[in-house]
Amino acid sequence: MTTAISVHQVAKRFGSVEALAGVDLAVAEGEFFGLLGPNGAGKTTLISALAGLVRVDSGRIEVMGCDVVADYRAARRQLGVVPQELVFDPFFSVRETLRIQSGYFGIRGNDEWIDEILENLDLSSKADANMRTLSGGMKRRVLVAQALVHRPPVIVLDEPTAGVDVELRQTLWQFIRRLNRDGHTIVLTTHYLEEAESLCSRIAMLKAGRVVALDSTANLLRRFSSHALRLRLAPGALLPPAAALRATEKDGICSLSFDRFDEIEPILAELRVAGCTLEELEIGKPDLEEVFIRVMHGLQGDRG
Numbered sequence: 172m173t174t175a176i177s178v179h180q181v182a183k184r185f186g187s188v189e190a191l192a193g194v195d196l197a198v199a200e201g202e203f204f205g206l207l208g209p210n211g212a213g214k215t216t217l218i219s220a221l222a223g224l225v226r227v228d229s230g231r232i233e234v235m236g237c238d239v240v241a242d243y244r245a246a247r248r249q250l251g252v253v254p255q256e257l258v259f260d261p262f263f264s265v266r267e268t269l270r271i272q273s274g275y276f277g278i279r280g281n282d283e284w285i286d287e288i289l290e291n292l293d294l295s296s297k298a299d300a301n302m303r304t305l306s307g308g309m310k311r312r313v314l315v316a317q318a319l320v321h322r323p324p325v326i327v328l329d330e331p332t333a334g335v336d337v338e339l340r341q342t343l344w345q346f347i348r349r350l351n352r353d354g355h356t357i358v359l360t361t362h363y364l365e366e367a368e369s370l371c372s373r374i375a376m377l378k379a380g381r382v383v384a385l386d387s388t389a390n391l392l393r394r395f396s397s398h399a400l401r402l403r404l405a406p407g408a409l410l411p412p413a414a415a416l417r418a419t420e421k422d423g424i425c426s427l428s429f430d431r432f433d434e435i436e437p438i439l440a441e442l443r444v445a446g447c448t449l450e451e452l453e454i455g456k457p458d459l460e461e462v463f464i465r466v467m468h469g470l471q472g473d474r475g
Contacts, residue, residue, distance in 0.1 A: 175356040181230030205371035251318035261303035405448035
């Protein structure tokens with residue numbers, strides 16, 4: 172399979188801060204790839220290096236086989252980046268902004284594609300509105316449109332739904348999913364882990380400039396997360412000591428983790444023997460938030 176993005180031993184320092192410490196990863200063409208990590212992990216630095224906005228100290232980055240330094244013009248044409256910050260020119264309308272962006276790549280007569288982008292991002296009614304009159308969510312949509320206007324095969328989304336309401340978020344993801352189905356490679360950074368879990372087929376997690384986990388989403392959930400049996404006991408009831416040792420409690424709900432469904436009956440039997448009366452019972456699925464916390468705290472996977 173063709174590699175869309177290749178990052179090999181990339182390192183970058185800003186003074187005494189080591190932003191990237193020998194990052195190695197590859198993203199396949201057509202993949203929906205997640206890049207996760209806490210603030211300061213190096214995600215934005217890596218994206219900036221990918222876009223040619225930051226010169227790395229060592230290592231090599233390629234986009235669709237084009238070196239971002241040696242062949243920067245070709246590499247930049249292959250890439251569309253939606254930045255985290257709301258950066259815009261207040262003197263132009265939405266349509267003018269997209270036409271100007273097309274011009275940066277030498278593209279003329281691009282109105283048909285611009286109209287399609289505007290429609291799919293629900294911006295058609297704002298096409299002639301000045302950028303400074305738009306809400307924050309609408310401005311973010313325009314940033315997405317700018318990244319797509321030259322039809323790049325690789326699209327990088329850096330926190331694209333930050334500050335965006337639910338309806339706008341759903342519209343955006345419908346369009347991005349369509350682009351991915353059409354063959355575009357998508358790289359997503361987000362603090363909304365449920366988005367990454369539902370969208371990304373593979374995920375890399377960065378911590379202090381290093382890749383600390385890299386696998387398919389399904390494998391990460393299997394290795395680092397577990398199911399949870401969530402219980403609300405009747406007033407006055409207490410978990411038996413053995414169960415209490417492995418339980419966590421929040422808002423009156425006790426959670427006991429388990430890896431296999433055949434572990435549920437022994438847990439319930441233990442509660443019956445102790446005379447516990449259950450008012451509520453729920454089985455929770457593994458989720459990426461638990462995986463993220465375990466990885467960031469250096470906890471081991473493959474728990475059996």
